[in-house]
Amino acid sequence: MIVMSGFSCAKACLLSVQEVEEALETNTSQGLAHDEVKRRQTNHGHNEFTIEEDTSLFRKYLEQFKEPMILLLLASAVVSMFMKQFDDALSITVAILIVVTVAFIQEYRSEKSLQELKKLVPPKCHCLREGVMETFLARELVPGDIVTVSTGDRVPADVRFFEAVELSIDESSLTGEEVPARKSTEACETSTHISDRHNVGYMGSLVRCGSGRGIVVGTGENSEFGEIFKMMQGEEAPKTPLQVNMDSLGKQLSFYSLCIIGVIVGLGWVQGRPLVEMFTIGVSLAVAAIPEGLPIVVTVTLALGVLRMAKRKTIVKKLPAVETLGCVNVVCCDKTGTLTKNEMTVVEIITSDDQHLTLDQASGDYILDGQHVSSLESNHTLAKVLTVSALCNNAHEVDGQIHGNPSECALMAVVTQLNFHQVQQKYQRLEEWPFSSETKYMITKSVDSYSNIFFSLKGAVEKVLGLCDSYYYHGAASALTPDDQKRILSNASSLGSRGLRVIALAFSSDGKTYTYLGLAGIADPPRQGVLESIEALYQCGVKVKMITGDSKETAVAIAQQLNIFTSGDVAISGVDIDKMTQPQLRDIISRVAVFYRTSPKHKTVIVKALRSNELVVGMTGDGVNDAIALKTADIGIAMGKSGTDVSKEAADVILVDDRFTSLISAIEEGRGIFHNIRNFVLFQLSTSIAALTLIALSTLLKMPNPLNPMQILWVNILMDGPPAQSLGVEPVDPDVIRQPPRQVKEHIITRGLVLNTLISSFIIVCGTLFIFWKELRDNMVTPRDTTMTFTAFVFFDMFNALACRSQTKSFLQIGIFTNKAFLLSVGGSILGQFLVIYFPPLQAVFQTEALYFSDIMFLLGLASTVFIVAEIRKLVMSRKFCCRKSYNLDNIV
CATH class of the missing domain: 3.40.1110.10 (Calcium-transporting ATPase, cytoplasmic domain N)
Structure with missing residues (x-):
């Protein structure tokens, strides 16, 4: 006995009941024999989805250490250990563990989307075997079984009905259509689209009313949902723009570190100094140049963004997804349940x-x-x-x-x-x-x-x-x-x-x-506030496209109500997409506003075509049919109330209250987070380069070291500690949402950031060296000399942090008291510096001595120059921007 190979709903719906019965060698009045069922289970397996655990959790955890930034930090930690810099080694190790653990949890949670598909198989079914109606677990079904369904049941497998009494089945999780599909027994004329198959029922769909009997034609991975399962297994979630940027930053820092080692070692060799000594110095400087606090600040910034978004009824499952929202420039929306209420x-x-x-x-x-x-x-x-x-x-x-x-x-x-x-x-x-x-x-x-x-x-x-x-x-x-x-x-x-x-x-x-x-x-009317949200998305440079399984008339009508479809826009169907080559679709897709009569496969093709045009794609949805596209998109956004478990597990973001309006605040948060991370990088690099330059110059010029090891350690704590991390919690600038999405290829370290970094570093180095030169006139390094130089550098550091709260706006514009965490951390750091200077036990540890009040005031005045220059630069840049806007407006007039 050979059961028809490749049999599916698409084929079965075109055949008469008798032809299906003959093809599957079954009997609608008696069902299959038990021995025959066992043979078919051997060939077809159980009616369930098999998820192979090919990699252990421990191995998956270890694989997270392959990232360039992680490898660079690991090398830094090892070098720090050999050089007995245990404090640096410990802080770097903590940063590595935090980042790796978060990445592992993200990957582990994303794989649950496949496991959730198992829930689509109902636990029990009613099946006719050897003329007797039996009730057993649905996983035991095989092709050719005769099953019965009635109101409230879930269809246990893909079924070709031969009896349907007022039978209507809700297939919205698969097709996206809110109206239950009326079922009959006659052969279909076409099977192009799922909704054309009026004589079949799909695994996991819900019987709304009536009853029916049918022949099982597809089980497990050979069912229609099984096709979704296989496509999800074949799809790999793309890296977020932030992850790409962090990888790029890791490679840049590796390159700069090697350059520093080469330059220092080369100059030392020219001077005739021992190579081992110069190599040790070069490696020390390279480790000092690496902002090991960056991964921690990025993680903390993203985590705090997640908490803020949770208060706005938006759950973010993957930390980097928060920032990805700020890069999105096109949103593909499923109509039913997302743009509309999914309520007739x-x-x-x-x-x-x-x-x-x-x-x-x-x-x-x-x-x-x-x-x-x-x-x-x-x-x-x-x-x-x-x-x-x-x-x-x-x-x-x-x-x-x-x-x-x-x-x-x-x-x-x-x-x-x-x-x-x-x-x-x-x-x-x-x-x-x-x-x-x-x-x-x-x-x-x-x-x-x-x-x-x-x-x-x-x-x-x-x-x-x-x-x-x-x-x-x-x-x-x-x-x-x-x-x-x-x-x-x-x-x-x-x-x-x-x-x-x-x-x-x-x-x-x-x-x-x-x-x-x-x-x-x-x-199915639009959700309240959706129209306003779409208009807001357009204003901040984000295009909206509708993808639905509905007819063209219904889809275009709703799209017109929501201003998604306007004059000049195009609507194409899933059939049209099948006829197009990938280049043809890529060329036309920018003009398409509505995709109708689509299947899960079409949604994935659409998302990939948009991404191939170098667009950052956000995909919203709530049904099982959306799961693949949610995973394929740069950012998957599922509905919390109406969304299926499969869609929520496949998504990166969940809108708890199903309100599309929450997407605007999420995008605003995402854009603000990247700005905060960039501000932190500016502070870290400018301070790191300044500290590195001081050490390098003193080494190369054979001068006394302006800072002793404990003072350098204190500076490192300030660079990577609360003052730096508080920049990551800067409130979102309201102007951010009115700016266009940032380009994915735009690196964290831009030309403007490098220029600002060099200006700040130059001022800090010149000011600190001036203090050191001024105090070193007797050619002897005393505790007062190092205390003045040390305090000057710390004050420069604090003023630099204040300037880095925003790269475009004055601290008066952003508000002095808007970031309380920053004020507390800077205030605590200054208090700590005073304890180091004036508290006797700490004086002995840091080799400092008390300074006069006039010394403190002089150092504050000098250190404030880095802040004043930054404020002047922001003022000049803002005036240039205003003049440019006025010029453009004049030209338009």
Whole structure:
């Protein structure tokens, strides 16, 4: 016996039930024999996803040490140990452990996205074997099994239905469409898109109503969700821009360190000094040049950003993802559940006498012809519409929540909101003719307390009008003329062009001829605040593109409401994408605003095409069908409430309250974090270069060392300690969000940063050497000489930190007291410096002596020059920028 190889839903849906039965060698009335099941399990395996643990956790942890920055720091720690600089070795080791541990946790958590797919397989199923209906674990299913599903069940495997009784299945987690798919048994004409396959059910999808029986055609990794699983295994999450920058910085520092060693050793060899001695000095200077506090500050800065974002209902799972948000220049949005509520809502009702009941998106209230609904008793037509909406309806309320078919829930919500639900208590249902794909309408027969019969009808416009010979006009029935029908169809077309699902309503007293009542336009409306958020994204240089499984009409209509789709924009389908080559898609993708009828594979192709154009892509989504694209994108953003576990595990960021508006604050935080990291790098490099230059000059010129080892250690503590780290918690500059996203190729160390670093370092070195020269006039190094030089360098360091709070704005503009952590750390450092100078036990340790008050004031005045020069530079740069803006404006005028 050979089971058809490569069998899938795409093939099975095109075949008749008998052909599927023959291909899988099964029997719809008896099922498979137990022996046959065992043979098929040997060939196909269990109905589950297998995740191979090919690498141990310990090995994965060790692999984190391969990063260039980590290797450089490891080398620095080893050298520090050999040179008995145990304090430096300890601080570097701590930095390494923090960074490596955080990176390991990120990788470990990201792999859970694959494990979450296992939850899609229901624990139990109902299966027919050897003519007996059995209930067992779904993992035991094999192709050819006969299964039964009913309301509330999850489909246990990919199934080709041969029996469907009012069967509707929610496939939104796979297709993105909010309307449950109505299932039938006839063979499909096409299987191009998932939503075209009306006779199959997919593993993990939820049965909303009805019941059905079918043949299992795909299990485990051979199911439709299995395809997603295999694609996720094949996708590797890209490195964040910050990780790329840190790698680049590590390579730059390695290069500079080797250059320093070479220069120092070379000059010493020319002077005739011992090579071993010069090599030791060169290595010491190279280690001193490495800002070992950088990884710690980056980690702390990102972690604090994560905490701030958590307060704004945004959870960041991976620390570098915080900064990546600031680089995003295009956001791909899944429509259902992200831009829209994923709740079918009646947004407009047009009654038979042309009254318009509309939903006010801002307040959530219904407005009748521009006014709030005051009384339904006086409005006979609207009362009739609500009566039919309530009676021709199987939705029911439980604990304040309406359950049932989404369209019927939407109609019942209007009835409830307008306090008309008591009408159900006045009628008793006698009979129901349910909706079917053939009739495309539903009829109920009810009776009131006076024994009056009332037939309610709802369905497709053409079908309902075909049963009507009159329409309701101000409390009475009027003959339905061809002109009236044209008017009604025009109203229906108007609603449909806005992407609304249109339902017609009518009633009858005899069940033979009906009186038309009106149209209900049902939509999945945009989330509150989404339009404003999209406009804000456009203002800060971020483009928005919609990706959905919906039809073109619905997708474009919603996109137009949200200003995503405007004149000149293009909408293409998944079928169009399949016909394009990668270069063709890359060329056109910048003009495409809407992608419709897409599959999970298409979403991934779209994200990759955007990234190939050197764009930083953010992808939002909530369904299983979004998981691959969420992982492939530079930053994956999942919905917290409506999102599936798979999407949340695959994402980097989770919006807890599902509010798209939270994305704006997240981007603002991300941009601010990079600015803070760059400010810290400016401070670290300028101070490190100044300290390095002092040591190098004293060594090369054979001068006495201006600082003793304990004083150098204290300076290193200040460089890497609280004053430096407090720069990482600088509040986000509001102007950041109005700037365009930074380029990914833009390095942390830019030409402007290097220039600022050299200017600050030059001032610090000149000022400190001036103090050392001034105090060294007697050609003897005394405790006062080193104390004055040491204190001068520390004061320069503190003023330099103050200047580094912002590279563009004066400290008066950013606010003196906006960063309390900075004030406390600098104040604590200065207090510590005074203890070193004036506290006798510390005087002995650091070899210092007390200075006069006039000495302190003189040193403060001199050290402030680094701050004053920086402030003057910022002022000049801001005036140049303003002049440039004025010039541009003049040209425009």
